[in-house]
Amino acid sequence: MIIRALLLVAVLIVSGCQTKTLDTEHPHLVIGPRASSYLQIEGVQEGTASGDLLRAGVRLHSISNVRQTLRFRFEWLDASGFELRGLAGRWERLELRPQVSHSLDRIAPSPKATNYRIHLFDINTPANVKPHTSGSYP
Template sequence: MRLLMILGLVLGLTACSSTTSGISIESSNQNVVIGNTDLARRLTIEQAQVGKVNGLLKAGVPIVSNVDSDLSLQYRFYWYDAQGLEVNGSDSPWRHVILHGRDSMTLQAVARSAQITQYRIYIRQAD
């Protein structure tokens, strides 16, 4: 059932999204926005995890490879306050990971400020 919901969301959002380089997930509502349908077929995004570390928001986004070959990926977190406004200087650098065939991993980061309550993660294929 969850897979069908994700596939429906993928198809619906792909039809109305502008050209982007990857996939984004919002923590507030778990919306997944697909900008790269090839990557979306090769990668499954599981339910995001949110916690606290020393009073700071900790985000974890589990991903699973749907292919036998390695995926070279980059990801980046953006951080937002309770009103949904991006916190100045909160974007993190692009991080590079290799997701091996049929393997899984969790992409993680910790916010830099206690005022951060939400995040968005972008995932794209590395060049």
């Protein structure tokens, strides 16, 4: 009985340090464990901007009753699935007001960007937490 309880605690600790990808509903999102506890995804949009640049965005709702600080970044990918490095992929912060919807929208830095991922993490999630993906990205 004690061993079973210890195993359960170990599994919960390990799973709490991983991020999740919402592969079926929102395959372009990578959400950290803390952020997923107070974010509700209302939708993901994509399109093109002038110059045939990829444009992507996410509409999210803070279900928290207190202010939260979100860390986010847009990762732009080329046709081979490799990240296009540059200033556009830097981490940014957003103050989320309680029970309010927010939109994040960015335009790719280059016409070479054919795909993207949007990373959403709580400001208190350690930077060394690696994303755990349960499937492939589109």
